[in-house]
Amino acid sequence: MGTLTADIVGLGLFAKRAWLRDRGWGDGVLRGAVLRGEIVRVRKGWYTVPWAPPSAVEAVRIGGRLTGLGALRSYGLWTPQTRKLHVAVPVAARGLRQPGDMRARLNVGDSNIRVTWTEEPNPRRGPFVWRTSLTDTLVHILCTHDRVTAIVCIDAALHGAREHQIGITEEDLDVIFARAPRRTRSWRSEVDGRAEAGGETEFRLKCLHAGIPFVPQPVVVGVGRLDGQIGPSTFVEVDGEEWHNDSAAFEADRERVLAVVARNGRTLRFSYKLMRHKWELCERAMRCSLVDDYQLSRVTGFPAFPGRIRPRRTSAESSEGETRV
Numbered sequence: 001m002g003t004l005t006a007d008i009v010g011l012g013l014f015a016k017r018a019w020l021r022d023r024g025w026g027d028g029v030l031r032g033a034v035l036r037g038e039i040v041r042v043r044k045g046w047y048t049v050p051w052a053p054p055s056a057v058e059a060v061r062i063g064g065r066l067t068g069l070g071a072l073r074s075y076g077l078w079t080p081q082t083r084k085l086h087v088a089v090p091v092a093a094r095g096l097r098q099p100g101d102m103r104a105r106l107n108v109g110d111s112n113i114r115v116t117w118t119e120e121p122n123p124r125r126g127p128f129v130w131r132t133s134l135t136d137t138l139v140h141i142l143c144t145h146d147r148v149t150a151i152v153c154i155d156a157a158l159h160g161a162r163e164h165q166i167g168i169t170e171e172d173l174d175v176i177f178a179r180a181p182r183r184t185r186s187w188r189s190e191v192d193g194r195a196e197a198g199g200e201t202e203f204r205l206k207c208l209h210a211g212i213p214f215v216p217q218p219v220v221v222g223v224g225r226l227d228g229q230i231g232p233s234t235f236v237e238v239d240g241e242e243w244h245n246d247s248a249a250f251e252a253d254r255e256r257v258l259a260v261v262a263r264n265g266r267t268l269r270f271s272y273k274l275m276r277h278k279w280e281l282c283e284r285a286m287r288c289s290l291v292d293d294y295q296l297s298r299v300t301g302f303p304a305f306p307g308r309i310r311p312r313r314t315s316a317e318s319s320e321g322e323t324r325v
Contacts, residue, residue, distance in 0.1 A: 004033055005049050012127030013052055014060050017045045043102040044095075055085060056130045058099035062106055064089035067116065067132040067140045069153070074131055075166050077156045078198040080149055086114045086140065088132050116140065134168060135176055142180035142187075148205055151190050155201040158193030192216055199272045200227050203238045206275065210283050212290070213307025220302055223259045226267065230286055231293035232305045233265040240272055265302055266293070 007023050008015045020030065030047065033039045039047050043061050053074055059066035068086025069079045085099060096106035099113065108115070132140065138157060142150050154176070160167025168176070177188050190208075194216040195201040207214040207230060214236075218229040228236045237253070257267045266289060270282055290309050 004029070004039060008039060008047060008049055010127065012129060013056070014042065014046060014048045014128045014130050016128075017047065020047065041102070043097055058085055059087045060130055061097055061102055062087050062089070062099055062113070062115070063093045063096045064115070065129065065131055067137055068114070068144065069141065069149075071131040071137045072134075072141065072153055072157070075134055075137075077153070077160055077166065079153055079156070080198060084112050084114060086116065086144065088116050088118045088120075088136075088140070090120055091117045114144065116144075134166065135172060138168070138176050139179045142176070142184045147184075147187055147190075148202055150184065151187055151205060152198040152201045154191050155193050155195055156198055158191065159195060162193060195227075197238070197240055199240055199275065200238045203236070203270065203275055204228060206279060207286070211310025212283070212286055213305075213309065215303075215305065215307070218303050220260065220263070220265075222263070223256055226256070226260075229303065229305060231290045231307075231309075233263075233302050234286075234289050234293045235260060235265060235267045236286070237267055237269045238272065238275065239269060263302065 002010075004020070004025055007020065007025070011019055017027075017030065021027075030039070034041050034047075037050060040050055040052070040057070042048050042057055043063070046060060048057060048060070053066075055070040056066050056074065059070070062085075064087040065071075066074065066086070067088040068084075069082050070085060073079045089096065096115070098104040098106055106113070106115075131137070134157065138154055141153050145153075154168075154173070157166075157168045158170075158173070161169055173188060173191065177185055190205065192201070192204070195204065196217070200216065204214045204216055207228075212230055215229040217225050217227070218235065219225050220235075226235045227238050230236055237257075257269070260267045268285060268289060274282055287309065294309075
């Protein structure tokens with residue numbers, strides 16, 4: 001006979017009491033396991049294991065399945081940070097509860113929770129699927145989030161598949177956008193999938209909106225792969241939100257910058273915080289660098305760059321597309 005926790009995991013990480021009773025686990029055994037902390041009672045008649053993802057526990061406690069950015073993150077894909085919990089709930093569901101209290105009714109006015117009603121019924125038998133599929137999750141994000149957030153998420157999923165990890169294919173994009181609202185159809189042309197992090201995708205979108213051409217992940221001989229190229233010999237690196245004190249990584253980054261300079265090029269480094277909060281400064285720095293890049297005659301070994309910078313837009317126009325989660 002297997003263990004109780006193994007049975008719960010096998011039933012989809014969340015299991016109904018009736019399913020467990022069918023497997024020989026009586027009410028007394030379940031109560032004892034809860035008291036000892038071996039399993040967790042999520043809501044009336046539902047159990048999980050202590051290491052279940054907190055966002056998944058909250059979604060099931062409410063009475064549905066995890067979706068949106070929380071579900072996408074559970075697949076191991078990069079997403080913008082958010083405090084809002086998105087839950088897909090069957091239309092026939094009753095007795096929705098607070099995410100942190102199974103005894104309290106859900107406050108439908110809670111701004112940190114978004115409930116989406118679906119036609120999918122609650123399962124009568126296991127295994128239980130506690131999150132929406134990757135395709136359904138991305139459709140949900142297209143329906144509920146702004147353009148930049150949606151493209152960042154789809155880019156991350158497309159890149160994941162290209163790296164032979166969890167993700168989506170080009171064919172999946174047809175299905176996703178066919179199911180998405182009509183207002184989002186034009187966003188598909190901005191999906192690229194080459195960026196290795198969401199911050200790079202957001203930076204690319206902001207550059208293109210400002211009229212600054214951007215080629216993701218250019219490969220420079222003797223240097224390697226860089227985050228982006230914005231001119232014939234001008235490159236950018238976008239540092240993530242987290243800061244690391246890995247001295248080896250720090251030295252490697254600086255060596256790459258010098259290797260570009262040694263080939264008569266320039267690498268501009270931007271932090272995620274600068275991009276989000278001081279974009280006008282970032283844009284001015286790039287424009288000044290590009291003036292020199294296009295005017296000076298240099299002998300370089302960089303990839304050919306056919307793009308040209310477009311006329312400057314107003315501050316109000318360039319601020320369009322800020323991520324709002």
